[in-house]
Amino acid sequence: MSEKRINRSPSEISREKDFYKRQQLKHNYTSDRMNEKRKLKENAKEKARRLKNKKNKESKSRSAVMRVDVGLLGGSIALPIDLKGYIDNLIRTENFGGADCDKCFAIFSPALKAITDLPIGLLTEKECMLPRALLPSGYTEILRHCRRMISVAQNERYIAYAVAGWRTAPIKRSEFRKADMGAQKTALAHLASHARKLVQIEADHRSLFEAIVCGRHKSALSLLRAGYPKSNLKPHEVRAVIKEHGLIYCLHDLQLVAARARKVEANPFGSFVSSTMIQMKPENIANQSRRMAILLKWILAQYTTSNEELRGKRPPEDIPDPDLLLLWQMS
Incomplete structure (x- = not known):
């Protein structure tokens, strides 16, 4: 059986080539735009992730424990007699703006x-x-x-x-x-x-x-x-x-x-909790408070007065990472 052949003029072949060329250019342009948008979106997500990690890292470094630590190591109270009074005064100051607030x-x-x-x-x-x-x-x-x-x-x-x-x-x-x-x-x-x-x-x-x-x-x-x-x-x-x-x-x-x-x-805790969250979640506060409590217990155990240091008790050389203390406590 003889094969059918379609005879096309050179002008028709040229138009067909131009058509496919335009389609290819259109496809390439669309793909480039989509890739560009995808890349911008990924860059924005990466930037937001880095910013969030930075804020979380800064948030962990600021806590009420360090505020209490400054007061303790400054020698303003005598442990353990005035500790409860110091904490009560700290809470009153946070809740009312001062212990003697009108x-x-x-x-x-x-x-x-x-x-x-x-x-x-x-x-x-x-x-x-x-x-x-x-x-x-x-x-x-x-x-x-x-x-x-x-x-x-x-x-x-x-x-x-x-x-x-x-x-x-x-x-x-x-x-x-x-x-x-x-x-x-x-x-x-x-x-x-x-x-x-x-x-x-x-x-x-x-x-x-x-x-x-x-x-x-x-x-x-x-x-x-x-x-x-x-x-x-x-x-x-x-x-x-x-x-x-x-x-x-x-x-x-x-x-x-x-x-x-x-x-x-x-944020019902005021400056006691530093967080980048728009809305506080109870489980996050509980986890953060647990780390703070472990660190506070360690600081109080290592606390050294001037008289104790003269009698031979050595002050702590450094304060460990609270996350490491938490892992040690759970092990």
């Missing part, structure tokens, strides 16, 4: 820029009341104090949204869902009215003003029942001011609770 003054300090700047221990002190030394006076100071009680960061939209939830406010929170700027202005104007009424109470009845602003609202109601001098404010209006300021204290408690919840999730 909790109420720190929480209501006008210098506080963000509620999350407070140590985690202070964020549980919701029973603290405003110290008399920090009492505001005059419309400007009172209004600033009320706004900071609602939001230390002075977030106007949040302040307005919170005030709109009051029963005495002339606007409802549902108005905020309509993205109406007038709703925010109305709510802020109501808070300003609350501040002006407090100014009037300060002028009429100083003791009642202090009881309201300092958070002693039961005492404030008792003083109101005992009698209120004749003024532009009626007794029922003063009672409404007491209720509103009670809500302001509730909003301040809400700030503390939210800030503590954020810190607990991120």
Whole structure:
């Protein structure tokens, strides 16, 4: 059987060669781009891995044990009598910012820029009341104090949204869902009215003003029942001011609770634990604490006072790697 042959003109052969050449170039270009992207991705992963290893290495070198070690070797305490007291003082300092910290003054300090700047221990002190030394006076100071009680960061939209939830406010929170700027202005104007009424109470009845602003609202109601001098404010209006300021204290408690919840999730141990993790994992903390405890026991066993050194006890020459101590302890 004869073989069929397809006769093609030179121009057709040339077009076919050009077509395959273009396809090959396209394939090579696509492959190069894919290889380039793959290489960039691998380089980024390698860079991230090296950075993570570097941070983990730095994190292991910083721990609470070394802070305790500096205090011990400095001769500031006598072992083993004052060790528990030293540890308790260290924990108080970490939780409250100092062993002799004035909790109420720190929480209501006008210098506080963000509620999350407070140590985690202070964020549980919701029973603290405003110290008399920090009492505001005059419309400007009172209004600033009320706004900071609602939001230390002075977030106007949040302040307005919170005030709109009051029963005495002339606007409802549902108005905020309509993205109406007038709703925010109305709510802020109501808070300003609350501040002006407090100014009037300060002028009429100083003791009642202090009881309201300092958070002693039961005492404030008792003083109101005992009698209120004749003024532009009626007794029922003063009672409404007491209720509103009670809500302001509730909003301040809400700030503390939210800030503590954020810190607990991120790092509840403060500077006791140095980590690159966004969220602390209990098993990682347990493993790190175990290594720290083994190293601390070794340091205390090798601790040498000046008198002991004179009597012949030699101080430790070096501090071993905690991981090696952990392996030795488990073997």
